[in-house]
Amino acid sequence: MIHRTLAAALALLAATPLAAQDAPAEAPAAMPTGEALKAAVEANDARLFWGFFEGCDPELVADLVHPDFRMLHDLVGMPSASGAEMVAGATRNCDARKPGGANEGYRNRRLFVPGSRRIQQLGDWGVLEEGHHTFHEWRRAANDGAGGWVQTGGGRYIHVWKWMPEEGSFRLLESLSLDHGPAPSYPPALD
Structure with missing residues (x-):
């Protein structure tokens, strides 16, 4: 009986490629902390909004959006109930x-x-990010065809980034987009 078990184990070992026998299993990556966490969230934020706005290349940033992504927007309700829906709409x-x-x-x-x-670590699984942003559109001048960026509004956002240890990166799990409003007049009215 021992010989059969030993023979079976040797046969299994022989059938396993040498690289797999020697390669240690990769441990899931630990979530960054401190300045590394802050830098990762800031980089994701910049890349995410570039891909969905000015760069207008959602496929380039699709890897930042969690499959279970959900977005709530104060003006339109729930425009996206999944990561795939968000990328497809964009x-x-x-x-x-x-x-x-x-x-x-x-x-x-x-x-x-x-x-x-504002960035707040959520245990060892994620991060809450909150911030304000402004929105701008390119407008052409009527006479000479030149143009420029015009601020059209602004808002606040709260993002929940989930740490994906197998990937060693964060993915956007939830987004709350609120306090949208028109751009303030400039210069401000003097009383």
């Missing part, structure tokens, strides 16, 4: 900006308001 919007599209030439930009970000 892709449709970006396709409409291309030549021949319904919104050909439309350009918009999201700018983070410096000093408004």
